[in-house]
Amino acid sequence: MAVTVYAPASMGNVSVGFDLLGAALAPVDGSLLGDRVSVAAADQGLSLRCCGAYADVLPPDPASNIVLRCAERFIERLGLEGVGLKLTLEKNLPIGSGLGSSASSVVAALAALNAYFDSPLDDQALLHLMGELEGEISGSVHYDNVAPSFLGGLQLMLPERAQPVPSFDNWYWVVAYPGITLSTAKMRALLPKQVEMATAIRFGQQLAAFIDACHRQDEETALAMLQDVLAEPHRAAHIPGYQAARGHLSDLGCAAVGISGSGPTLFAVARNRAQAEAAAEYLGQHYIMNERGLVRVCQLPQQGIQIWQEDVINAAL
Numbered sequence: 001m002a003v004t005v006y007a008p009a010s011m012g013n014v015s016v017g018f019d020l021l022g023a024a025l026a027p028v029d030g031s032l033l034g035d036r037v038s039v040a041a042a043d044q045g046l047s048l049r050c051c052g053a054y055a056d057v058l059p060p061d062p063a064s065n066i067v068l069r070c071a072e073r074f075i076e077r078l079g080l081e082g083v084g085l086k087l088t089l090e091k092n093l094p095i096g097s098g099l100g101s102s103a104s105s106v107v108a109a110l111a112a113l114n115a116y117f118d119s120p121l122d123d124q125a126l127l128h129l130m131g132e133l134e135g136e137i138s139g140s141v142h143y144d145n146v147a148p149s150f151l152g153g154l155q156l157m158l159p160e161r162a163q164p165v166p167s168f169d170n171w172y173w174v175v176a177y178p179g180i181t182l183s184t185a186k187m188r189a190l191l192p193k194q195v196e197m198a199t200a201i202r203f204g205q206q207l208a209a210f211i212d213a214c215h216r217q218d219e220e221t222a223l224a225m226l227q228d229v230l231a232e233p234h235r236a237a238h239i240p241g242y243q244a245a246r247g248h249l250s251d252l253g254c255a256a257v258g259i260s261g262s263g264p265t266l267f268a269v270a271r272n273r274a275q276a277e278a279a280a281e282y283l284g285q286h287y288i289m290n291e292r293g294l295v296r297v298c299q300l301p302q303q304g305i306q307i308w309q310e311d312v313i314n315a316a317l
């Protein structure tokens with residue numbers, strides 16, 4: 001018996017909800033934008049094999065790979081010591097990109113392990129564990145990548161659980177990763193430890209107004225609220241080309257532009273496909289810095305993880 005799980009890329013913060021709001025991403029061309037992890041039986045011990053377009057930028061020592069750490073933690077949590085497992089990671093997302101790369105690996109690994117052992121953890125316990133493991137990488141626990149990657153759509157983190165938020169079906173989210181790495185931990189270290197009262201009030205007001213507008217399907221208000229008063233002012237200057245691209249995308253008619261997660265990926269919201277394609281073309285020509293970069297026109301998938309009860313990665317090789 002073997003299990004494979006796909007976990008989509010995700011966009012943390014969505015400008016208006018630092019650490020609290022995140023969205024799963026699905027390219028409209030049907031291509032994969034997320035990692036896959038397979039779990040299969042082995043005679044003894046744990047092993048990890050990596051493949052995929054971005055496998056070469058993973059830590060060379062498998063012991064440093066978050067997927068193996070997920071397996072160790074899962075085994076310890078469930079008292080499964082001594083079990084033999086062969087894990088395979090298909091690394092399809094660039095690292096340090098702002099596309100929730102480590103979260104995608106964490107979600108795929110823990111969901112695959114849970115499915116392989118017949119679901120001993122419920123979704124709530126699993127999500128909690130995912131947040132803890134993701135926190136070990138970025139330096140502090142935040143759920144705005146793991147929750148949407150696991151559950152799909154737009155997810156708001158309430159104190160004890162993730163709450164799905166209705167989005168706008170006509171919006172296209174164009175994401176562009178320039179091809180350089182920015183560590184989430186370092187981008188978090190740029191942020192101040194405390195914020196002014198006026199900033200805190202504006203943050204709360206914008207997030208509340210955005211969530212309300214989503215529920216009322218009031219596009220104009222929702223778009224007007226897509227601003228980041230907490231992180232972007234401290235991060236924008238550290239992302240090469242971000243401010244220039246932001247201005248050009250607004251000139252092209254994009255309704256909102258922001259940093260995806262901690263960057264350097266940028267996102268732009270377009271209200272129709274033609275505008276999205278024009279933004280993608282601009283970004284491909286002016287924001288991408290090397291062959292590792294990527295641009296995708298996405299929508300927000302209702303589904304997060306996808307599970308196969310077979311080892312689809314090794315079967316395809």
Ligand SMILES: Nc1ncnc2c1ncn2[C@@H]1O[C@H](COP(=O)(O)OP(=O)(O)O)[C@@H](O)[C@H]1O
Binds near residue numbers: 105261
């Ligand atoms: N499976 C994995 N996927 C992504 N990063 C991993 C993985 N395993 C270990 N890492 C390490 O975790 C860190 C990920 O950095 P981070 O800036 O959080 O990336 P991202 O924002 O893309 O999640 C890097 O140091 C990377 O080497």
Ligand SMILES: N[C@@H](CCOP(=O)(O)O)C(=O)O
Binds near residue numbers: 018020
């Ligand atoms: N809320 C976090 C999101 C980090 O996302 P990543 O994809 O850059 O890891 C933050 O803004 O630090």
